[in-house]
Amino acid sequence: MVLNAGSLNRRIQLKRATTTQDGFGGTIYEWHDHGPPIFARRRDVSDAERLSAAAWDNKLVVRFVIRSTSFSRGLKRTDMIAHEGVPYGIDGIKEVPDNRGFLEITAITSEGLEVNSPFEV
Template sequence: MVLNAGNLDRRVQFRRFILVDDGFGKVEEWSDHGTPVAAAKRDVSDAERWSADQVQASITTRFTVRWSSFTADLDPKDRLTCEGREYDITGIKETPDRRRRMLELTCSARADQ
């Protein structure tokens, strides 16, 4: 798939894990990181598994975003939100052209969210 600006038809918001002092100690919290960016979205697989007598469905999605100093700073500890669904980032790589034009983020989310 050749990417151009027309393919970046979604807006995604990144979220970063921070520790916040609530007066009693440090509390884990996710907060928006940066401003929303344009992205292309492609679902690549879905799966169901049994765990503790529950069926959990998950979906794996690839998002492609423009390379920038902001997106290059992302890592798998961050999360991504798109269209109301929150995704864990499982991998980040440059697209095959290797010219710092695009980054591909492999993400997973629960399908029942």
Template sequence: MRAAKLDRRLQVRRAAVTDNGFNSSRDWNAADPAADNFGTPIWAQKTDLSDGERWRAGEVAAHVTTRFVVRYSSFSTSIAPTDRIVCEGAVYEITGIKEGEGRRQWLEITCARIA
């Protein structure tokens, strides 16, 4: 992996945690999604892994699985599977994070695009 392939900017979004005394939940700001932005945008490589359509209950549902590769840093290691990623206007839910090629050089973030 070379740094020259990091050609996309992605923004991490983190939900606000609310606690009502009985349980806690993560709430996304639907009125102003940019209010959930966490940190500054970072450079990444984007690779679409798979796509498809399914019929379920008479509806067609499409899904896209994408992998983002980012530099290993203190910020990128703080990204959690409960966060979301925004890249080029599309919103992705994180399904997995793992260390990429080389020891502590890259992180691979696998995501599912939210339709």
């Protein structure tokens, strides 16, 4: 599939957490929109690909491709993506090999994240 601006046909919202301390020394995460919604391409990772990577479990793994901008290059693994009402934690961010104009974000549903993760919503 050719990667161009026309293939970015989904809207995602990036989220960033602010932290506060509760009265018992624990951390409370509050998620807020980080920038405006942006266009992305979504591709679900296939079961065969997950099985060959020995990563079979009960979570949805998705790859989002977005334009590489100064804003998008500032994303962190501690940020989150909201797409169609589902929160995704960011597992990895990399440049798309054949075109430096895009970034690929590997994301997992929040149900698949570890306990005590900042992605609990």
